[in-house]
Amino acid sequence: MSAASATTAASAELATARLRPRRARAPLGEGRARVAKAVWLGLVSLYFVIPLAATAAFSLEGEHGSYTISAYTQILSSSAFSSAFLLSLRLAIETIVLAVVLVVPTAYWVRLRLPKLRPVMEALSFGPFVVSPVVLAVGVENVFRKAPSWFIGSPNILVVLYVVLSFPFLYRALDAGLRAIDVHTLTEAARSLGAGWALTLWRVILPNLRTAIISGALLAFAIVMGEFTIASLLLFNTFGVYIETVGMTAATGAAALALISFALTWLAMGGLVLVLGRAGGGKGSVARQVQIGVTR
Amino acid sequence: MTALTDAPVVVDEAVGTRRPRPRRRSLAWLGAVPFLAYAFLFLVLPGVSVIVSAFQNTNGSFTTQWVRDLFQGQFLSANVNSLELAALSAITGGVVGFLAAYAVVTLGRPRWLRSFVTTFSAVAANFAGVPLAFAFVATIGSEGAMTKLLENALGVNISSFNLVSVTGLVVVYTYFQIPLMVLVVAPALDGLRREWREAAANLGASATQYWLRVGLPVLAPSVIGAMLLLFASGFAAYATAVALTSGLVNLVATLIGNYLSGNVIAQPQMGQALGLDMLVVLFVAVGLYLLLQRRASKWVR
Numbered sequence: 038m039s040a041a042s043a044t045t046a047a048s049a050e051l052a053t054a055r056l057r058p059r060r061a062r063a064p065l066g067e068g069r070a071r072v073a074k075a076v077w078l079g080l081v082s083l084y085f086v087i088p089l090a091a092t093a094a095f096s097l098e099g100e101h102g103s104y105t106i107s108a109y110t111q112i113l114s115s116s117a118f119s120s121a122f123l124l125s126l127r128l129a130i131e132t133i134v135l136a137v138v139l140v141v142p143t144a145y146w147v148r149l150r151l152p153k154l155r156p157v158m159e160a161l162s163f164g165p166f167v168v169s170p171v172v173l174a175v176g177v178e179n180v181f182r183k184a185p186s187w188f189i190g191s192p193n194i195l196v197v198l199y200v201v202l203s204f205p206f207l208y209r210a211l212d213a214g215l216r217a218i219d220v221h222t223l224t225e226a227a228r229s230l231g232a233g234w235a236l237t238l239w240r241v242i243l244p245n246l247r248t249a250i251i252s253g254a255l256l257a258f259a260i261v262m263g264e265f266t267i268a269s270l271l272l273f274n275t276f277g278v279y280i281e282t283v284g285m286t287a288a289t290g291a292a293a294l295a296l297i298s299f300a301l302t303w304l305a306m307g308g309l310v311l312v313l314g315r316a317g318g319g320k321g322s323v324a325r326q327v328q329i330g331v332t333r
Numbered sequence: 334m335t336a337l338t339d340a341p342v343v344v345d346e347a348v349g350t351r352r353p354r355p356r357r358r359s360l361a362w363l364g365a366v367p368f369l370a371y372a373f374l375f376l377v378l379p380g381v382s383v384i385v386s387a388f389q390n391t392n393g394s395f396t397t398q399w400v401r402d403l404f405q406g407q408f409l410s411a412n413v414n415s416l417e418l419a420a421l422s423a424i425t426g427g428v429v430g431f432l433a434a435y436a437v438v439t440l441g442r443p444r445w446l447r448s449f450v451t452t453f454s455a456v457a458a459n460f461a462g463v464p465l466a467f468a469f470v471a472t473i474g475s476e477g478a479m480t481k482l483l484e485n486a487l488g489v490n491i492s493s494f495n496l497v498s499v500t501g502l503v504v505v506y507t508y509f510q511i512p513l514m515v516l517v518v519a520p521a522l523d524g525l526r527r528e529w530r531e532a533a534a535n536l537g538a539s540a541t542q543y544w545l546r547v548g549l550p551v552l553a554p555s556v557i558g559a560m561l562l563l564f565a566s567g568f569a570a571y572a573t574a575v576a577l578t579s580g581l582v583n584l585v586a587t588l589i590g591n592y593l594s595g596n597v598i599a600q601p602q603m604g605q606a607l608g609l610d611m612l613v614v615l616f617v618a619v620g621l622y623l624l625l626q627r628r629a630s631k632w633v634r
Contacts (some may be wrong), residue, residue, distance in 0.1 A: 057423055068433060071440065074435075074436035074439065074440050075436075075440070076434060077433065077436050078436050078440075081429060081433045084507075084508075084511075085453070085457060085508070085511075087472065087479060088468045088469055088471075088472045088473075088479075088508070089468065091468075091471060091472035091473075091477060091479045091482075092467070092468040092471040092472060092478070094478040095471035095472070095477065095478040096471070098478075100479065136442050139367065139368055139371060140368065141367055142364070143364070143367070143368035146361075146364040146365060147365060150361040150364065151362065151364070151365055154365055157369075157608065161372050161376070163619055163623065164372070164376045164377070164380075165376065166569075166615065166619050167380070167612065167615045167616050167619050168376060168379065168380040168612065168615075169570045169571075169586075169611060169615055170569075170571065171569070171586050171590060171593075171608070171611065172379075172380065172383055172589070172608045172611055172612055173376070173379055173380075173606060174549035174593060175379075175383055175589060175592075175593055175605065175608045176378070176379025176381075176382045176383045176608070177375070177379045177382055178593060179379065179381050179382040179383065179386055179605075180378055180379050195393035198375060200371075200375075201372070201375050201376050204372075237334065247441045247575045257604060260459075260601045262458065263460075263461075263462055263464070264462075265462050265571075265572035265575075265576075266462075266572050266590075269572075269575075269594075270590060270593050270594060272594075277462065277463055279362060279570070279626050280463045280464060280467070281463045281575070281576055284463065284466075284467050284470075285574060288470075288471070289472070291467040291470075292467060292468070292471040294464065294467070295463075295464035295465070295467040295468045295471070296464075296468075298460070298463075298464040299456070299460055299464060299468075302456050302459050302460050303456050305459075306452055306455040306456045306459065307452065307456075309455065310448065310451070310455070314448070
């Protein structure tokens with residue numbers, strides 16, 4: 038289906054471009070080409086909507102063809118759900134705080150005083166895509182197997198690793214944010230008025246990077262709330278792991294959880310688009326920041 | 334996603350070195366130490382430990398046996414399956430995603446279309462893993478809602494389609510590959526300027542000639558680079574595969590997981606060798622992506 042209609046869309050586009058003299062304000066896609074493109078987008082969106090709709094229908098299935106919301110009420114009232122969900126929520130908040138504390142001053146400092154380090158930061162920001170979560174889990178097990186149990190045996194280790202997974206997104210957002218402001222002038226102005234480094238960072242730089250920090254934080258939130266690989270391999274019962282456990286026993290419950298998780302992702306990404314839209318980031322800014330979204 | 338070096342760096346250097354304070358400069362490096370130490374400890378060191386361990390016996394002596402074993406039997410077939418899955422899902426997602434992005438960018442109207450598609454893509458690209466697997470089981474699994482609907486309403490039986498297979502995984506992975514492609518390739522399509530097309534037309538080029546000589550050569554680095562990125566994400570994906578197949582399809586990612594969680598006890602060092610295997614594949618794919626991205630940035634503003 039896909040290949041055939043794709044060719045139609047492309048050739049229709051070419052045909053109209055050749056045959057019709059273009060009117061003054063006519064956009065590129067026109068007439069038949071516009072229809073072909075709309076049809077193509079419609080077909081593609083079916084592929085995305087059907088699984089969601091079917092999952093919703095499946096999650097509401099009761100006995101003998103009836104419909105019920107019991108899958109949702111059961112999950113939301115179970116203590117396993119709330120403890121796993123709250124654990125992930127806690128991890129997400131801790132990850133965001135640690136990542137911001139670690140990365141914001143570094144990104145600022147590199148921009149201001151250590152421009153030679155920028156290629157290193159760029160390279161490190163691709164690190165988590167080369168050392169994928171599975172490999173990272175293996176490596177961490179190698180290196181920290183004999184570490185004290187308050188570190189390796191507690192969810193603290195997950196926070197530490199989620200900071201690594203979130204780093205590319207936060208750094209990219211901050212890099213764009215720092216490029217948009219005149220870091221040197223702002224810093225010199227603050228310093229010449231007598232502000233120390235900490236005060237400069239807190240009162241001058243940080244407010245200017247609000248958009249970047251919020252969007253980085255929302256991406257980190259989406260990553261942590263859905264993370265399964267590292268948590269399950271290091272044997273922690275996070276929200277992601279809980280969803281998988283439910284899937285082993287309750288099919289409708291798993292479908293309900295899939296939808297809840299989808300809604301959470303919407304919440305984070307919708308917030309991201311809102312924040313960036315208000316900041317007037319332009320067409321490509323969202324795309325540029327979530328580009329390499331898949332770390333699972 | 335910009336090039337590794339660009340103009341502002343030069344400017345910064347000039348500003349940064351304007352004040353000749355050697356003592357300050359030596360201290361400036363200290364500011365980056367906490368972060369660099371963190372990245373070394375929790376990213377670089379684990380990565381290196383996998384590489385080193387892949388060449389070690391359990392007693393610590395050097396061996397290439399595990400790495401050689403990667404090219405045999407079960408491990409070879411895991412590699413073949415993973416490469417096939419990554420390539421097929423990257424090509425499907427790449428082609429469909431490119432055409433969708435092209436349609437969205439060139440349609441222009443209605444105004445909300447672009448931002449809606451971007452937001453949805455951001456959501457769908459991040460909606461990978463366990464929930465995605467369950468959504469597909471609930472849809473076209475043997476008891477899925479779509480399976481039943483087709484059976485009851487149209488008498489079409491799709492229950493013979495097996496989600497627990499490489500093909501099944503390709504169908505599921507495409508769900509995050511298409512939006513990923515849209516996100517990566519849309520900025521490149523923005524860079525394709527209307528004036529070029531008009532200039533080509535003024536010089537007498539047909540639409541086909543325009544695409545062959547201008548459009549595709551300009552887009553090629555971005556499109557190929559984007560597909561390499563999809564390939565990497567398809568090869569590395571673990572959660573979706575585990576939730577869907579419980580390890581029944583032999584893949585590099587799920588095999589590593591089996592070794593790490595102790596489901597496989599014989600030759601524990603193979604887990605490290607498979608880790609090295611994935612590391613190398615991802616390094617090549619992401620590295621090529623970055624090289625192509627550098628080339629593409631000539632055209633993308």
